[in-house]
Amino acid sequence: MSEPGLSPKTTFHRRISLSVTSNDKKAFFRHLYSLEATVEKETGSGDSDNPITEFLRNYHRRGHRQQTSENPNSPQSISRPPIGYSHSLIGSRKLDESRGSNLSRRKTRLPPSPPSPMTPKRSIPAAASSSPSKAQRHITTPKANVKASASKPRKGKKEPKVVLAPESQQLFKGMTFYFVPNTLTSGARRMRVNKAIEYGAVCSNDWANDEITHIIADRHLQYKNVLNILKVAEIPDNIKVVNEHYPGDCLHYRRILDTTQPIYEVPGKPVSVKELSPMEKGGFGENQEDRESLHSLQIKPVKEKAQEIGETQRSVVSEVLFKSTNDGPKNAPSPPVTATKSAKRPHESGEKPKDYDMNDVLNEIIEEAKKVADLPLDDDEDTLVSAPAEVSDSERYNSDSASKRRKFTRKTDRSADFQAAFQCMYKHDGEGEHQNPNERTIQVLSEMQKYYEMIDDHWRSLSYRKAITILKKQTTKIVFAEEAVRLPCIGERLAQKIEEIVFTNHLKRLDYAKLEPGDALLKLFLGVYGAGTTQAQRWISAGHKTLEDLLKKAKLTENQRIGVEHYDDFNTRIPRAEVQRHGDVVIKTALEIDSKLQLDIMGSFRRGAKDCGDIDIIITKRGATNVELKGILDELLKRLFAIDFLQWTLATSHRDDSGSKWHGASRIEPGARWRRLDFLLVPWKERGAALIYFTGNDIFNRSLRLLASKKGYRLNQRGLYKDVMRGANRVKVTEGTLVEGESEEKIFEILGVPYRPPEHRIC
């Protein structure tokens, strides 16, 4: 889409870098500091009484003793549920199963029932303006994209080789482009034309064609040039004039962008009253930075505070280690973290990035860090040296202890370097999220990350997310691009952005993105459980503007309907205490069915989060197989629905073989919010791999899986497999043979990753 190398890369930040001395920068930046502030946090919970509560209360009263577990698994410091823990897979103790109580069971029968009143109370952003609607007016018959209007072979929009994109991706359907100049002399233009056609546009060769909706002008053309070429005095209001970047950007972001954004403006365009954009520039795009520099844009030093940004974000990143402090009962694990300051990532361990000479120091630290990463394991080879890796204590992996562990290394330097790049090799405890000197930077980058996720640019989003977790671990403020690039996962471009944020307290890219019409609407629709970017954009295209519209006019899948009706419920994070309560209900009920079951609350809860997006519960039983568990699930669901705890089933496994799971909604008491609840039923043999999977977080899992694959393994929720396939002339067994699935720790060990307790898997 975007064409590379359009202009010299003279970005704003560069200019600053070049024109300001470091000292100036520092002074400047210091001044900035004083202007900063803001943070937001929230949380809150409530408790009250209800049948379920009572039910549990009785249960609790019944008393539960603890004792040691026979469980071979990790003895983590996990917060302990208030109720007995005999059934815990991960807890390090268990108690006898005497709790066969059947308490006050609500007779309220309530099978998967219809929804309750919806609670959508969002304000809907103003309708997207301009282009989309306009384009839709011109309902040129699709189908015939290729054979644009008349003749003129020249501008061959009729490329026979253009393969149309799938219907669903026909972004430009209904739009007719007229390129200026209308020739294919430029290879670049030809490509743009083909692309446009591929995505549903009609490219006309005939200026007389009255279906033309957009004029795409070459970047070097002035507005008056366009007029001259077209031989007209002015261009009708219903035809948008944009520069050549427009189509590509639309495709990149898979949305019809606002044509009035300055970056798509053809120079010299008369200012139209209605088109005054609230900003001197707008838009975003792959080449945004490059283009930005073309259009002026003075550097406005600091001043304005962090205004509006605040409100939106939080959620995704709001995982905070459960500090001993507050919190209700006694469930605070008070993880062994505390001492962390020194145990963090290599980079920050040293002194502060005071000045440049620190580069050397940093390098040393980084090198040191890599050494830490070595493992008692040779590269690929299936062999794994079972090194004395009862390394559960993350503390062992600070730079300090590094040298000692060196002895295991065996020509593994290469291996160390290799592994050092994986996030799962480090302790990510979510600490330092408060009071982090890079708070503002993180905040802005988080918005960028969400923004890219929103527009489906997953990889970019992933990169931002990785960079953010790295920043969170820094103890000193990263100010200059030069220091930022030294951090893992932060390259030149992100480094520049970080510097820009520090110096301006803003990121232009983001500001523009927020202006994008439809941006807010897209965000709203994406919040619907069961809807992704594809569906959200369809709704937008269909003209829907509110959640009510969706319910009344749009066609929704069953799940999406629930997603809309419980929009707020599902988008509200759940206080840890409530997660615990949901878990108690499930555990208690399950144990009544079979006292040998083992259940644990997983996901962010196990990682110690103070609030969770949903409730994840793993269910297993010594020696159990899928079939056996499946029957148990059915019974469990039946009972939980009967109690009026479960409210709805969103998805459930039907196949008998592989692990079954259930996704749905639960409610702790009448009138309370519906919460997303997930069950994962795991055969005893797969519990280790399942624990890893369900504990997450997702980034950690991906990192670990990537590492595994690079070592010739395959890791999934069932186990760690070693590929048996072998190129040469042998047929590959693609599958791979199971190496380990029962123990979390063994899997870590085999992969050569120091064991990370759940609280340290917050990548």
Add this chain to the structure above:
DNA sequence: TTCCAGTAAGA
């Protein structure tokens, strides 16, 4: 330039 985890349910 290419890859970026691996799997399952629902429509």
Add this chain to the structure above:
DNA sequence: TCTTAC
């Protein structure tokens, strides 16, 4: 198969 979710 595509989309969404874990």
Add this chain to the structure above:
DNA sequence: GGAA
């Protein structure tokens, strides 16, 4: 967007 980063890394190999």
